[in-house]
Amino acid sequence: MVEKPALSKSEMEIARLLWEIGPATVREIHEEVCKSRQADFATIQTFLRRIESKGYATSKLKGRTRIYSAKTRPRTVIRETVDDLIERLFGGETMPLVKHLIEERGIEASEINELRELVDRLERNNNQGAGNDS
Amino acid sequence: MVEKPALSKSEMEIARLLWEIGPATVREIHEEVCKSRQADFATIQTFLRRIESKGYATSKLKGRTRIYSAKTRPRTVIRETVDDLIERLFGGETMPLVKHLIEERGIEASEINELRELVDRLERNNNQGAGNDS
DNA sequence: AGTCTATCCGTACACTTGTAAGTATGTCAA
DNA sequence: TTGACATACTTACAAGTGTACGGATAGACT
Incomplete structure (x- = not known):
């Protein structure tokens, strides 16, 4: 490619x-x-x-x-763009950006549950050891 | 300014x-x-x-x-940069980026708790802002 | 004192980006 | 059929970006 x-x-x-x-x-x-x-x-x-x-x-x-x-899926472009941003602006660390988003940009109440579910799912995956992704 | x-x-x-x-x-x-x-x-x-x-x-x-x-604090630059990115790549929606980060970039187990706390704190703040019910 | 070296400052240059004008050509209404 | 649009394709151009060369000069070293 x-x-x-x-x-x-x-x-x-x-x-x-x-x-x-x-x-x-x-x-x-x-x-x-x-x-x-x-x-x-x-x-x-x-x-x-x-x-x-x-x-x-x-x-x-x-x-x-x-x-x-x-021709290219959003996922791909998003991944490349975000990876680059995180590398340059956060030295490769993901969490500072996550924190920034949650703290500095309004997350609506309705989205908080969604967020919580995401975290739960993440935790389950982590516990199951090196989960694969699609 | x-x-x-x-x-x-x-x-x-x-x-x-x-x-x-x-x-x-x-x-x-x-x-x-x-x-x-x-x-x-x-x-x-x-x-x-x-x-x-x-x-x-x-x-x-x-x-x-x-x-x-x-001379400028990181916060400021980060805010402007991230705001711009979200506007262009996600049409102004914050959540898709949060989801992307959590799902597509490795978040370590040790950071999950931190994340959960963040979400909790966010929820408390939200409840205080908008009229409370209980 | 003369030479080496690190650093400064100015300059360069091709490529990208944002923004659009100009021109050609096909389409539809009168 | 002709004129008004819409759309395409070409070209332009200043500003921004990535990358770096080259000359000047101040300290360090011989």
């Missing part, structure tokens, strides 16, 4: 929307982006092209419009 | 070391970096200079050598 160049921040945002709304045209992504901020059509177009040329998406023409589809 | 330009990934790594080992010379940071990877002295020097010019550090000459000191 050839090493893909990493996505830039802006490209990531676009890639996320592509995962979110599935195969889409530039216009659809553009409209989605515009819900939260102003953006030029051509700029979004450029990002999609770059995302494709970096190997994270494919596209094909359907008549006159090009349809972009994500 | 004037908006500082964000630190780049590489600059972040250097800034972290600066927080970690406190006021330091280029040489000291360079040596620290070299523990984990090859790096050119002048490159580290450039990063420190840029970190300073972006307003995240100060420096003063002590005889022949320049001593760099962090």
Whole structure:
């Protein structure tokens, strides 16, 4: 597997929307982006092209419009991005980031139980010795 | 407070070391970096200079050598960086990242309790904030 | 005193990134 | 059929980034 160049921040945002709304045209992504901020059509177009040329998406023409589809799963991109961040900003330690998220960003009450379950599950897995993951 | 330009990934790594080992010379940071990877002295020097010019550090000459000191607290940089990442990669949702960290990066057994305490504390705080029931 | 060495500062340079203008071309309404 | 759009593709360009060379200079060493 050839090493893909990493996505830039802006490209990531676009890639996320592509995962979110599935195969889409530039216009659809553009409209989605515009819900939260102003953006030029051509700029979004450029990002999609770059995302494709970096190997994270494919596209094909359907008549006159090009349809972009994500090629790499979110998981993969998230893993690489987060690993890198943790390496650089936390020296490779995961917990400080977890703490930061829990303490500094609002976690809603409804999510606390989910969190607790996660921790429980984690503990069971750990106890079962080197658990595998899918 | 004037908006500082964000630190780049590489600059972040250097800034972290600066927080970690406190006021330091280029040489000291360079040596620290070299523990984990090859790096050119002048490159580290450039990063420190840029970190300073972006307003995240100060420096003063002590005889022949320049001593760099962090000026912005880690918390601040971490908050801005993480907020941005969550916005772009998770559409502003915190939980998916928390889940990712817990599920995909090894959390050691010894840290699970710490995690559980965090969750408990979070819950207590939440209950106090929103009108209590009991 | 002269040479070596570490460090400073300035400069460079290709590559990436964010942002978009310009131009060509296909589509639909009048 | 012609003009107005929409969309594609090409090209641009300044700023940021990673990486480092080269000259100046102050201390250390011979």
